[in-house]
Amino acid sequence: MRILIVDDSSITRRLMKHMLRHVSPLEVAEAENGLQAVETYTESRFDLVLMDLTMPAMNGYEACAAIIQLDPDAQVVIISADVQPMARQRCIEAGAVTFISKPIDRARIDELIEDAQRRLAC
Amino acid sequence: MSENRVATVPEVDGPALLAAVVERVAVGILVVDARLRVRLWNQWMSDASGFSTERAVGQRLDELFPDTPLQAVKRKVRQVLMIGNQAFFDARIHGALLPLRRSAPLQGDAIWIQQTCTLSRVEDATGDQLVCISISDETAAIQAERERHEAHERLKKVARTDSLTQLLNRPTICSLLDDELQRDQRTGHDTSVLLFDIDHFKQVNDTHGHLAGDAVLRAVGEACARVMRQTDQAGRYGGEEFLIVLNDTAAPGALNAAERVVQAIRDTVVEWQGDVIPVRASVGVSTARHGDTVETLLARADAALYAAKDAGRDCVRVEAPEAVAPDEAGSPAL
Amino acid sequence: MLSAEQSEYAAELLNIAFGQAAAPLAALMGRFVVLSPPQVSSVRRAQAVGWLEERFGSASHVHVVQQAFQPDLSGEAMLVMLAERGAHAWGLFADPDDGPSDAEEKDAALEIGNLLVGACIGRLAEQLGTSVRYTPPRLALFDRPLQELDVKRAPDAELLVIHTRFSVEGTCFESCLFLVLSQESMGWLGQTLDRMLDELFADDDSGAEMGMAL
Numbered sequence: 001m002r003i004l005i006v007d008d009s010s011i012t013r014r015l016m017k018h019m020l021r022h023v024s025p026l027e028v029a030e031a032e033n034g035l036q037a038v039e040t041y042t043e044s045r046f047d048l049v050l051m052d053l054t055m056p057a058m059n060g061y062e063a064c065a066a067i068i069q070l071d072p073d074a075q076v077v078i079i080s081a082d083v084q085p086m087a088r089q090r091c092i093e094a095g096a097v098t099f100i101s102k103p104i105d106r107a108r109i110d111e112l113i114e115d116a117q118r119r120l121a122c
Numbered sequence: 123m124s125e126n127r128v129a130t131v132p133e134v135d136g137p138a139l140l141a142a143v144v145e146r147v148a149v150g151i152l153v154v155d156a157r158l159r160v161r162l163w164n165q166w167m168s169d170a171s172g173f174s175t176e177r178a179v180g181q182r183l184d185e186l187f188p189d190t191p192l193q194a195v196k197r198k199v200r201q202v203l204m205i206g207n208q209a210f211f212d213a214r215i216h217g218a219l220l221p222l223r224r225s226a227p228l229q230g231d232a233i234w235i236q237q238t239c240t241l242s243r244v245e246d247a248t249g250d251q252l253v254c255i256s257i258s259d260e261t262a263a264i265q266a267e268r269e270r271h272e273a274h275e276r277l278k279k280v281a282r283t284d285s286l287t288q289l290l291n292r293p294t295i296c297s298l299l300d301d302e303l304q305r306d307q308r309t310g311h312d313t314s315v316l317l318f319d320i321d322h323f324k325q326v327n328d329t330h331g332h333l334a335g336d337a338v339l340r341a342v343g344e345a346c347a348r349v350m351r352q353t354d355q356a357g358r359y360g361g362e363e364f365l366i367v368l369n370d371t372a373a374p375g376a377l378n379a380a381e382r383v384v385q386a387i388r389d390t391v392v393e394w395q396g397d398v399i400p401v402r403a404s405v406g407v408s409t410a411r412h413g414d415t416v417e418t419l420l421a422r423a424d425a426a427l428y429a430a431k432d433a434g435r436d437c438v439r440v441e442a443p444e445a446v447a448p449d450e451a452g453s454p455a456l
Numbered sequence: 457m458l459s460a461e462q463s464e465y466a467a468e469l470l471n472i473a474f475g476q477a478a479a480p481l482a483a484l485m486g487r488f489v490v491l492s493p494p495q496v497s498s499v500r501r502a503q504a505v506g507w508l509e510e511r512f513g514s515a516s517h518v519h520v521v522q523q524a525f526q527p528d529l530s531g532e533a534m535l536v537m538l539a540e541r542g543a544h545a546w547g548l549f550a551d552p553d554d555g556p557s558d559a560e561e562k563d564a565a566l567e568i569g570n571l572l573v574g575a576c577i578g579r580l581a582e583q584l585g586t587s588v589r590y591t592p593p594r595l596a597l598f599d600r601p602l603q604e605l606d607v608k609r610a611p612d613a614e615l616l617v618i619h620t621r622f623s624v625e626g627t628c629f630e631s632c633l634f635l636v637l638s639q640e641s642m643g644w645l646g647q648t649l650d651r652m653l654d655e656l657f658a659d660d661d662s663g664a665e666m667g668m669a670l
Contacts, residue, residue, distance in 0.1 A: 194563070198567075200484070201484055201567075201571075204480055204483055204484050205480045205481070205484060205571070205574070206480075207570070207571065207574035207575075207578060208570075208574070208589075208590055209567070209570065210566070210570065210592040210593060211563075212562075212563070212566065212592065212595075215559045215562050215563050215566070216559065216563070238592065240592060
């Protein structure tokens with residue numbers, strides 16, 4: 001499985017990789033901000049994108065919308081601490097598949113992986 | 123995260139001890155639910171509100187205090203329940219938030235308690251979220267602050283005022299004049315001064331005594347105050363000398379004002395132990411010129427005052443007209 | 457002072473704290489709230505005024521709310537808010553039919569200060585597994601020039617500055633939160649951050665079981 005992790009905090013990226021370490025086969029790429037994320041996705045497709053919302057250069061909403069434009073089937077999951085209904089709404093409008101709140105619950109990540117693996121199997 | 127972390131030794135202490143403490147503390151403690159219905163009401167609250175615990179518990183605050191605006195309280199209760207933080211009311215801003223009183227027989231009657239309140243979220247045994255409000259009496263502290271402030275203001279006033287005449291004292295009026303002259307530089311307005319002293323003042327003292335002299339000075343001070351405009355300033359410049367600063371006034375207006383002052387002083391009646399002491403003054407007038415300092419302006423007023431004395435007193439003299447002479451002592455020719 | 461790794465982790469926790477604070481504030485006000493991600497830096501107390509002048513403009517008037525907190529995490533917070541935006545603060549809290557009184561504006565400034573300090577410190581404390589108590593907030597300055605900020609005490613103290621914009625439907629409160637943590641707190645903070653990092657990245661997933669994550 002190919003997963004793109006996007007977050008401006010290196011510790012968060014490290015943690016997400018740590019949470020994914022049991023997934024096999026696994027190929028992980030990282031981006032520090034929305035702009036880098038779009039560039040990376042342009043070069044090659046990913047099965048799953050885990051995207052932080054608040055980043056410099058280009059935020060999560062914009063990056064998500066840009067990636068969906070590139071690849072309408074892209075699976076982008078937005079990860080953020082802001083759980084206002086309106087924030088979630090905007091994520092959906094941007095094309096995200098779902099929304100995970102911070103602090104990240106390990107179980108949610110596992111669920112996501114399972115869903116993704118099931119989809120790939122079909 | 124537990125919110126009710128109360129450290130007690132269950133076997134020895136316990137609910138009875140806590141209940142007793144709540145009743146004894148010198149702080150108002152009440153617990154309300156989201157609708158401001160009272161769940162707990164301690165003795166302090168009873169004493170201050172006139173409502174016993176039995177009467178208050180179960181009632182809503184707006185039922186207990188129908189004439190008190192409670193929007194702010196409702197809002198902060200709601201906030202605390204929603205967010206779980208602490209909210210506050212500062213007595214210095216809100217005063218008597220609730221109608222709570224304590225008796226103050228020395229002041230004559232009951233006084234309203236100035237209340238500082240802290241609101242926190244608590245949970246009851248069934249898991250209901252409630253708000254605990256603690257109220258402390260800041261009336262004395264606020265009163266003390268107010269008195270300190272007023273004493274400070276009085277002190278400032280005393281430092282500026284001549285105690286006998288209640289006019290400004292010399293340093294203050296000179297400082298004011300300095301400010302005026304500097305402002306004139308920027309705004310282009312005119313400032314004039316009247317410098318006057320009481321004719322034959324020494325004689326008054328010698329004939330009738332110093333207390334009579336004081337009475338005359340006070341009377342002249344009052345006369346000044348009557349004759350001045352809002353924007354003028356009057357001060358006691360010396361033993362029997364006075365200075366009036368006329369804001370935004372040029373020479374003609376200053377002359378006019380001077381005449382009024384002299385007349386007002388003539389009209390002043392000072393009775394002393396059966397005698398009537400006549401009061402007269404001589405006035406010198408000068409108007410600020412470009413480049414004037416307090417010293418130069420007053421020097422010319424003084425010269426004019428001297429001329430008034432020379433002319434027989436009880437009159438007004440205006441300064442000598444501006445010399446249209448070539449460059450003098452470094453001042454630029456106009 | 458904190459190590460680079462500790463600082464980064466702390467900044468991320470602060471980020472989460474602010475993100476989490478937006479939702480309940482929004483619920484309270486019934487409107488969409490945006491708390492801009494906090495920008496964290498540090499400055500010597502004596503330079504705080506200059507630092508603020510650069511960001512707010514030297515002619516600005518500010519409100520300053522001070523609040524102390526403890527335990528575990530203990531120290532003092534000073535929230536500096538731009539006054540002109542704050543002039544509308546009362547509108548968020550009071551009945552729109554009432555005119556703004558001085559008392560209402562002061563109370564609103566205190567309330568916003570209290571909320572923001574609570575959002576920042578309180579939620580950070582939560583993430584660190586502790587809870588703090590506060591002194592009542594005090595209005596140190598109300599609508600005064602920036603230069604009147606009291607920085608004469610302990611001019612060499614190292615302050616943590618958290619710059620954030622708190623926007624409610626167009627009205628925007630720009631504020632800077634200055635924090636001083638006590639020495640013991642700094643020590644406690646470093647240790648706690650290390651412990652949390654260890655648990656997060658533990659091989660046996662014990663951190664995951666605790667539900668604690670990033």
